[in-house]
Structure formats: C-alpha cells, structure tokens
Amino acid sequence: AQVEKGGYKHFMAKEIAEQPVVLADALRHYLPATGLNLPADLDFSNIDRIILIACGTAHYACAVAKYWFEEFARIPCEIDVASEFRYREPPLSERSLAIFVSQSGETADTLAALRYCSENVAKTVAVVNVPSSSIAREADIALPILAGVEVGVASTKAFTAQLLVLAVMALQAGRDRGQIDDATLAAHTEALRSLPGLLNQAMGLSEPIAKLAESLAEAQDILFLGRGPMYPLALEGALKLKEISYIHAEGYASGELKHGPIALIDRSVPVIVMAPHDRLFDKTVSNMQEVMARHGMVLLASDAKGLSVAGDGTWATLQMPEIAEPFAPILYAIPAQLLAYHTAVAKGTDVDQPRNLAKSVTVE
Numbered sequence: 001a002q003v004e005k006g007g008y009k010h011f012m013a014k015e016i017a018e019q020p021v022v023l024a025d026a027l028r029h030y031l032p033a034t035g036l037n038l039p040a041d042l043d044f045s046n047i048d049r050i051i052l053i054a055c056g057t058a059h060y061a062c063a064v065a066k067y068w069f070e071e072f073a074r075i076p077c078e079i080d081v082a083s084e085f086r087y088r089e090p091p092l093s094e095r096s097l098a099i100f101v102s103q104s105g106e107t108a109d110t111l112a113a114l115r116y117c118s119e120n121v122a123k124t125v126a127v128v129n130v131p132s133s134s135i136a137r138e139a140d141i142a143l144p145i146l147a148g149v150e151v152g153v154a155s156t157k158a159f160t161a162q163l164l165v166l167a168v169m170a171l172q173a174g175r176d177r178g179q180i181d182d183a184t185l186a187a188h189t190e191a192l193r194s195l196p197g198l199l200n201q202a203m204g205l206s207e208p209i210a211k212l213a214e215s216l217a218e219a220q221d222i223l224f225l226g227r228g229p230m231y232p233l234a235l236e237g238a239l240k241l242k243e244i245s246y247i248h249a250e251g252y253a254s255g256e257l258k259h260g261p262i263a264l265i266d267r268s269v270p271v272i273v274m275a276p277h278d279r280l281f282d283k284t285v286s287n288m289q290e291v292m293a294r295h296g297m298v299l300l301a302s303d304a305k306g307l308s309v310a311g312d313g314t315w316a317t318l319q320m321p322e323i324a325e326p327f328a329p330i331l332y333a334i335p336a337q338l339l340a341y342h343t344a345v346a347k348g349t350d351v352d353q354p355r356n357l358a359k360s361v362t363v364e
C-alpha cells in the first residue's frame with residue numbers, strides 16, 4: 001500500500017507523531033492483559049550469555065537493552081556493531097543467545113553476522129520491522145516490531161518499537177531465570193503500558209523544541225550527554241541530528257566529559273543533557289555545572305523534580321513527564337528526535353532523504 005504523509009510536511013514528522021499508536025499496537029501484542037506474550041520456544045533459562053548485534057540506530061536500541069537484560073535477568077550481555085562482529089569472528093557457545101535487530105531486515109552486515117552465528121549459538125532471534133525480510137526468515141525466531149512502514153531515512157518509530165520488544169524480552173528473561181519478583185515485574189509491566197500516554201504528552205514539546213532549534217541550527221558542534229540507559233540515547237540523539245541536519249554531534253556518557261570532550265566546550269557549543277531524575281541525577285548535575293562554568297549552552301531535558309533540583313544556569317529546559325527509570329530512553333527518544341527534526345527543518349536540509357544515506361544498507 002502506498003504510504004502518504006497524511007498532512008505532515010515530512011514522513012519523519014509523521015513517523016515521530018505515530019509513536020504513541022505504534023507502541024500501543026506493540027503493547028497489545030507483546031503485553032496483553034494476560035502478561036508477557038513471546039513465543040514459547042524463546043527460553044532464557046538455559047543460556048549464559050546474550051549477544052545483541054545491529055547497525056546504526058538499531059545498535060543503539062541494543063545498547064539500551066543491555067542495561068535491561070543485565071538489570072532484570074542478571075545475565076552477561078554483549079553488544080556489537082555487525083560490521084565489527086562479523087570480522088572479529090568471536091568465540092561462540094551453545095549457551096549463547098544471539099539477537100539481531102534491524103528495521104529493514106536486509107542490512108548486509110547484520111545478515112552476515114546472523115549467518116556467522118546461526119550454527120554456533122543456542123538460538124538466533126530477529127527483532128525486525130519487515131517480517132518477510134532475509135533476517136526475519138533466516139533467524140530461528142522472528143519478533144516483528146509492528147511499527148508499520150518507515151519511510152524516513154532517519155529511523156524513529158522503529159527505534160522505540162525495537163526498544164519495546166527488547167524490554168518485554170528482558171522482562172521475560174528475568175522471569176525465566178527467577179531474577180525478577182512478581183511485584184517488580186508488575187511495576188515494570190505497568191510502566192511499559194503507560195508509555196503511549198507519556199509519549200503523547202512528550203509530543204507537546206514539539207513547538208518549544210522548534211523554537212530552540214532555530215539557535216541549534218547555528219551551531220557547529222553539539223554534544224549529547226546521558227548516564228545509564230540514557231547514555232545510548234545520547235548516542236542516538238547525536239546520530240539523528242548528524243544524519244539530517246549535517247551538524248557535527250557527539251554523544252557521550254556524562255561521566256566521560258572530563259576525559260576529553262570538555263575541551264570542546266565554549267559559548268558556542270550546545271550541550272544537550274537527557275536526564276530524568278534518577279539515582280545518579282546528582283552526578284549528572286555536577287557534570288552540567290562543569291559545562292556551565294565554561295559557558296557551554298546547556299539544554300536540560302528532565303522531569304519536574306529534576307528541573308527543580310538542577311536549578312538555574314541552563315540555556316533552556318524541556319519538562320518531561322515522569323517515567324520509571326529503566327524505560328526513560330523510550331520516552332526521551334521523542335525530544336531527541338524532535339530536536340533533530342526541527343533543527344534540520346530550520347537549516348532547510350532534505351529531512352526524509354538526507355544526502356549520502358540510504359534507508360537500507362544492503363551492501364557493505
């Protein structure tokens with residue numbers, strides 16, 4: 001079926017806005033009233049390692065999921081970009097479970113990595129948007145993310161839908177391995193179910209973000225900082241911005257600031273801090289203060305509590321709804337995507353078809 005822009009200026013804007021509905025659909029499938037709904041042959045009890053492999057944005061979804069598998073299931077978890085993994089020829093074992101994440105299901109490196117694993121691990125699992133794709137067909141188990149066709153080269157709704165499926169898998173792993181008690185499981189399930197409403201609320205930030213984007217569009221370099229599961233989201237925010245606005249951006253773990261990137265900070269460098277009021281928030285605030293002491297322009301996205309604790313001195317703030325700590329990257333994907341989108345619009349670049357990029361990288 002032909003996909004239309006449905007009144008939006010760009011496919012990317014439409015796909016960002018679709019996320020509450022996309023996640024509601026995926027939740028209906030993977031987290032119905034009866035509880036976690038994954039295929040019966042996906043069993044985490046007898047494995048001792050998870051390997052997550054992907055490219056680009058899908059790789060960052062894997063990087064977030066690593067935090068979840070470790071926290072909920074206490075299982076060692078490795079991530080790699082497919083182009084490194086396949087040539088590294090890593091040792092595998094029959095007690096490893098390998099998960100391949102791909103929107104298109106046709107990414108050449110990810111497919112090659114899957115083929116490398118297929119004979120040598122307990123099971124291969126594909127988390128894909130296109131159910132008829134090569135990666136979906138060749139994996140032992142395929143889990144569709146149910147995001148619908150994604151046209152924009154910059155991946156948006158596929159990212160959050162990948163995260164949702166990976167979160168459900170991590171909870172299942174916790175249950176299979178007896179590492180998560182019923183109350184925690186119930187609380188996490190409920191938090192995931194609240195996502196469509198929260199994403200909708202976050203969409204309300206589109207207008208204020210469009211105003212900030214006029215200044216961001218003037219920048220030469222932009223830094224994104226995050227801690228814990230928000231660190232990979234900082235990497236994703238930077239990738240999104242680079243792809244469509246052509247502004248140089250880098251994501252860093254907040255704690256790495258002092259180990260190099262702080263040398264870049266001056267009045268002209270926006271630093272986007274994605275930080276819900278979590279366990280480590282105070283540490284993030286002190287990183288922010290180091291940036292502000294060097295006159296960096298801090299844009300803080302946080303919840304009401306975080307914004308009040310952080311105090312004055314920021315260049316701008318975005319007030320986010322509250323969310324259970326582990327799942328913050330799913331919610332904060334919205335402002336990250338909107339920042340990239342509006343900055344690209346302010347610069348007048350080709351948002352849906354950025355230069356030099358293909359939607360699906362089917363050759364090396």
Ligand code: AGP
Nearest residue numbers: 056057058102103104107154155
């Ligand atoms: C994301 O915005 C990118 N255009 C790109 O990094 C993409 O995520 C990557 O090429 C992987 O594609 P896949 O999910 O189809 O495998």
